[in-house]
Amino acid sequence: MPKKNPSTKRAWVDPDDAPALTKEWFESAAAFEGGKLVRRGRPLSAAPKQAVSIRLDPDVLAFYRATGTGWQSRVNQTLRKAAKLKARP
Numbered sequence: 001m002p003k004k005n006p007s008t009k010r011a012w013v014d015p016d017d018a019p020a021l022t023k024e025w026f027e028s029a030a031a032f033e034g035g036k037l038v039r040r041g042r043p044l045s046a047a048p049k050q051a052v053s054i055r056l057d058p059d060v061l062a063f064y065r066a067t068g069t070g071w072q073s074r075v076n077q078t079l080r081k082a083a084k085l086k087a088r089p
Contacts, residue, residue: 047088049076 031038064071080087 064075067074
């Protein structure tokens with residue numbers, strides 16, 4: 001007779017067993033300096049890039065994608081050169 005597989009169901013965990021939310025936990029969730037929230041991570045750009053939809057020839061797209069990660073930035077650099085715009089810092 002075939003052997004019966006053991007149950008794969010997880011044991012129920014009571015949501016009331018969550019750790020207590022202490023004052024220290026809430027203070028670590030956000031950093032404030034003088035009453036102002038300090039943003040973490042990369043600072044916001046003064047001139048953020050905009051998402052657009054553009055149609056490119058398949059061979060042009062394949063060329064840039066083949067250059068690896070950052071291909072969209074290289075397309076942007078090429079367009080800046082063609083438009084004779086200064087490079088962004």
